[in-house]
Amino acid sequence: MADEVVLLDFWASMFAMRARVALAEKGVKYENREEDLRNKSSLLLQMNPVHKKIPVLIHNGKPVCESLIIVQYVDEVWRNKAPLLPSDPYQRARSRFWADFIDKKFYVASRKLWEHKERNKRQARRNLLKPLSSWKESLETSLILRVRALGSWTLLLSHSTAGSMHMRLMETSAQRQSAPS
Numbered sequence: 001m002a003d004e005v006v007l008l009d010f011w012a013s014m015f016a017m018r019a020r021v022a023l024a025e026k027g028v029k030y031e032n033r034e035e036d037l038r039n040k041s042s043l044l045l046q047m048n049p050v051h052k053k054i055p056v057l058i059h060n061g062k063p064v065c066e067s068l069i070i071v072q073y074v075d076e077v078w079r080n081k082a083p084l085l086p087s088d089p090y091q092r093a094r095s096r097f098w099a100d101f102i103d104k105k106f107y108v109a110s111r112k113l114w115e116h117k118e119r120n121k122r123q124a125r126r127n128l129l130k131p132l133s134s135w136k137e138s139l140e141t142s143l144i145l146r147v148r149a150l151g152s153w154t155l156l157l158s159h160s161t162a163g164s165m166h167m168r169l170m171e172t173s174a175q176r177q178s179a180p181s
Contacts, residue, residue, distance in 0.1 A: 006030060006031045007023065007057055007058075010034065010037055015066075025082070048063060055067055
């Protein structure tokens with residue numbers, strides 16, 4: 001029986017992009033179902049009755065919710081391709097820590113930037129840059145920068161809504177897969 005894979009998605013969602021990148025990295029063929037977030041489908045409400053939000057990966061009729069959990073699930077189910085997360089438990093934990101950090105600090109700060117009135121945007125920009133400086137300092141001395149640890153970048157950088165970032169990730173991934181270990 002072939003795998004049935006469906007992603008409940010919204011094109012502009014940074015979290016859904018994380019799931020799309022994970023599926024693309026693994027070469028998983030899937031059906032993408034765009035959701036109207038103001039008028040949620042019965043499928044979304046059925047598959048994610050707790051949070052009622054995207055992304056939701058449906059694999060053979062079973063839902064997997066939350067982007068970081070989806071990435072881990074995809075990495076474990078489709079092991080035949082390059083790993084998304086480092087194999088070393090400590091490095092894997094660091095990757096998860098920084099992905100969670102981005103979710104909690106960067107995403108919240110960036111949302112506030114969009115929600116602020118023009119006169120408050122300067123402070124919102126400063127608040128957005130604070131968590132990024134912490135992240136940058138850690139990455140400068142981390143093994144996460146190694147090409148073999150690109151999975152960490154997949155988790156973290158997929159939060160850019162820019163298509164060019166997504167394309168750079170895909171190009172780098174293709175180079176990584178063809179590079180010798």
